[in-house]
Amino acid sequence: MKIRAIEVFRLKPPKREFESKARRPPWTQDAEVANPMSKFPEFKRHRSLWLPRWETVWVKVTAEDGTFGLGPCSFGRPVASIIEDHFAPKLIGQDALAIEKIWDMMFRMSKPYGTVGLASVAMSGVDLALWDLAGKLHGCPVYELLGGPARERIFTYATGNDTDWQLELGFKAVKLACPYGPADGLWGLQENEKLVARTRELVGDDVEIMLDCYMAFDVEYTVRLAERLRPYRLKWIEEYLIPEDLDGHVAVRQRLPWQTLATGEHMYTPWPFRQLIERRAVDILQPDIFWVGGLTACRHIAEMANSAGITVILHGGGNSSYGQHFTYAMPNTPWAEYFVGSPPGVPLEEATHFPGTPVPVDGWLVPNDGPGFGVEIPEEWLEPFFA
Numbered sequence: 001m002k003i004r005a006i007e008v009f010r011l012k013p014p015k016r017e018f019e020s021k022a023r024r025p026p027w028t029q030d031a032e033v034a035n036p037m038s039k040f041p042e043f044k045r046h047r048s049l050w051l052p053r054w055e056t057v058w059v060k061v062t063a064e065d066g067t068f069g070l071g072p073c074s075f076g077r078p079v080a081s082i083i084e085d086h087f088a089p090k091l092i093g094q095d096a097l098a099i100e101k102i103w104d105m106m107f108r109m110s111k112p113y114g115t116v117g118l119a120s121v122a123m124s125g126v127d128l129a130l131w132d133l134a135g136k137l138h139g140c141p142v143y144e145l146l147g148g149p150a151r152e153r154i155f156t157y158a159t160g161n162d163t164d165w166q167l168e169l170g171f172k173a174v175k176l177a178c179p180y181g182p183a184d185g186l187w188g189l190q191e192n193e194k195l196v197a198r199t200r201e202l203v204g205d206d207v208e209i210m211l212d213c214y215m216a217f218d219v220e221y222t223v224r225l226a227e228r229l230r231p232y233r234l235k236w237i238e239e240y241l242i243p244e245d246l247d248g249h250v251a252v253r254q255r256l257p258w259q260t261l262a263t264g265e266h267m268y269t270p271w272p273f274r275q276l277i278e279r280r281a282v283d284i285l286q287p288d289i290f291w292v293g294g295l296t297a298c299r300h301i302a303e304m305a306n307s308a309g310i311t312v313i314l315h316g317g318g319n320s321s322y323g324q325h326f327t328y329a330m331p332n333t334p335w336a337e338y339f340v341g342s343p344p345g346v347p348l349e350e351a352t353h354f355p356g357t358p359v360p361v362d363g364w365l366v367p368n369d370g371p372g373f374g375v376e377i378p379e380e381w382l383e384p385f386f387a
């Protein structure tokens with residue numbers, strides 16, 4: 001079955017209001033989060049002051065018989081351009097089920113302008129659309145194509161700083177966004193400790209706590225903060241360094257032998273993950289299925305990690321059917337992340353925008369068993385990206 005078309009779209013779902021009343025605005029609206037730009041005072045207060053406003057790109061791959069698959073990815077126009085201008089014309093006519101070959105072609109085609117970053121994001125959208133298409137052509141869910149379920153249901157943890165609401169939703173593991181970093185000095189260290197101490201007090205001893213540091217720290221700050229937080233028994237500390245600093249990750253590993261360490265959402269293609277595994281720099285790898293190169297890249301990473309006894313927990317893996325299917329099927333993906341950015345008081349099933357995507361109940365979920373990824377987005381929601 002050959003590929004007939006590869007097209008890029010924006011998603012235009014109908015506007016809707018929540019039926020349930022929000023008790024307060026979500027933490028995402030105002031909470032300060034330490035980040036790589038925190039050293040610049042004019043951008044420090046909120047990530048929205050410097051992050052690009054690029055929207056999600058939806059890739060549609062259509063086979064000769066009219067069957068199509070959908071795959072989303074991030075970062076708007078530059079990514080949509082790579083797909084439309086470069087990948088699509090070269091991939092039309094290829095065997096739609098030759099997913100590994102097509103991944104390898106995109107990987108090699110993007111060499112002249114660099115694969116890691118925007119190109120691996122573009123690869124992700126095409127790759128996920130191909131897996132969705134393959135599931136539909138075979139008439140089965142993608143997790144069956146990966147060998148079938150590895151577990152009965154998926155344990156999800158909640159990310160976000162509305163911890164009281166997450167407990168109410170039944171989550172048994174919660175991850176905080178760290179508010180302060182090196183730019184805030186000793187005061188920030190103290191405030192970070194107060195937040196974690198308050199959270200431990202709130203959740204008690206039967207809920208895990210993790211801390212996400214969004215590339216904001218250096219080695220010294222990571223070590224100082226982790227030592228202060230040791231009494232609160234964090235399950236892991238995440239993404240404390242910029243992704244390029246492999247030696248820094250090794251140094252943190254050596255200086256904090258007792259602390260579980262996790263990273264990977266801003267690493268692209270399996271290559272940097274191989275380096276982390278070889279150096280045993282972290283305990284948990286966290287690729288993002290929409291950025292790293294799609295399901296094909298995540299599978300390569302999970303297989304490398306599995307043979308080294310290392311765990312993979314996808315970045316945001318619980319929030320999409322794509323991450324859910326992958327997490328359901330692989331042997332070393334015990335948890336999924338569920339980002340909670342909607343207001344407290346509004347149930348998750350009301351807050352989610354993706355028809356066909358289950359939400360966690362008491363912290364557990366089972367993926368949709370429809371063909372492909374089971375995504376049920378109406379075609380009329382898709383608008384040509386470059387209209």
Ligand SMILES: [Mg+2]
Nearest residue numbers: 212238239265
């Ligand atoms: Mg993170």
